[in-house]
Amino acid sequence: MNVLEIKNVCKKYSNNSKKVNTTALKNINLTLRNNEFIGIMGTSGSGKTTLLNVASGIDSCDEGEINILDNNISEMDRNELSLFRRSNIGMVFQDFNLLNSLSVKENIMVPLLLDKKYELLEEGIVNKLANMMDISGILDRYPYEISGGQQQRAAICRAIINNPKIIFADEPTGNLDSRSSKKVLSYFELLHNEYNANILMVTHDPFSASYCDKVVFLQDGSIINEIRKQGDKVKFLNSILEIVQDFDTVRIKEDIDD
Numbered sequence: 001m002n003v004l005e006i007k008n009v010c011k012k013y014s015n016n017s018k019k020v021n022t023t024a025l026k027n028i029n030l031t032l033r034n035n036e037f038i039g040i041m042g043t044s045g046s047g048k049t050t051l052l053n054v055a056s057g058i059d060s061c062d063e064g065e066i067n068i069l070d071n072n073i074s075e076m077d078r079n080e081l082s083l084f085r086r087s088n089i090g091m092v093f094q095d096f097n098l099l100n101s102l103s104v105k106e107n108i109m110v111p112l113l114l115d116k117k118y119e120l121l122e123e124g125i126v127n128k129l130a131n132m133m134d135i136s137g138i139l140d141r142y143p144y145e146i147s148g149g150q151q152q153r154a155a156i157c158r159a160i161i162n163n164p165k166i167i168f169a170d171e172p173t174g175n176l177d178s179r180s181s182k183k184v185l186s187y188f189e190l191l192h193n194e195y196n197a198n199i200l201m202v203t204h205d206p207f208s209a210s211y212c213d214k215v216v217f218l219q220d221g222s223i224i225n226e227i228r229k230q231g232d233k234v235k236f237l238n239s240i241l242e243i244v245q246d247f248d249t250v251r252i253k254e255d256i257d258d
């Protein structure tokens with residue numbers, strides 16, 4: 001079964017100030033199969049966040065269809081969609097989206113409180129996750145009292161606490177040092193391998209991308225290349241690096257021609 005089907009999706013933003021439209025996504029087709037970990041790479045502004053927002057139902061698309069677990073989310077009304085998202089989707093936002101009026105611990109607990117899953121709280125699941133992500137010592141602080149990397153790890157705890165069927169993660173290692181990045185990626189790998197989690201992860205970083213089964217490359221709102229893992233992580237990393245370097249070479253040539 002496919003857990004996520006993105007079919008012929010287009011998305012435009014209208015810009016109030018200049019009356020110009022930005023085409024953020026052009027006819028995107030992408031499928032996340034059961035137990036798949038897909039990476040999305042691409043330059044800044046290529047449409048990665050837009051794709052994640054549209055695929056997860058945070059934002060709507062202008063054309064096309066999004067199916068999650070055989071449900072067409074474009075046909076759901078607001079309440080249906082938010083309930084559906086809460087029980088099936090975990091989201092790590094690029095800018096974390098933690099609530100400043102709640103402590104780190106309360107932020108992580110939000111999905112459980114909304115779904116009244118108090119039994120999980122009693123099992124100490126928050127402490128377990130916080131331990132794993134190395135943020136046990138800051139659980140009582142507020143988001144504005146902790147570093148960007150700590151906020152990122154708190155946001156990851158919040159995204160996975162509900163055992164979502166799909167995790168959408170926008171640059172989940174963007175603010176982390178290499179040790180913390182590896183920890184987060186290893187945890188995603190564990191969720192993927194042992195708990196059949198399905199993950200769609202945006203990343204700029206080829207090393208992070210090498211944890212995925214497949215990586216798609218976005219440019220100007222279109223998927224221009226994709227590569228599936230064959231062999232081990234190191235081999236995959238080298239293949240990703242080759243593609244990224246090719247893009248960089250083309251871009252540098254274009255810059256010189258300009």
Ligand SMILES: Nc1ncnc2c1ncn2[C@@H]1O[C@H](COP(=O)(O)OP(=O)(O)OP(=O)(O)O)[C@@H](O)[C@H]1O
Pocket residue numbers: 013014015022023024042043044045046047048049050051094
């Ligand atoms: N709310 C918005 N209103 C108007 N244009 C937008 C809006 N959000 C994004 N865009 C435009 O859509 C395009 C894609 O943006 P998006 O945020 O998806 O890029 P991205 O690949 O995630 O970039 P980054 O790597 O910098 O996070 C960009 O040209 C951006 O300027």
Ligand SMILES: [Mg+2]
Pocket residue numbers: 048049050094170
């Ligand atoms: Mg983005």
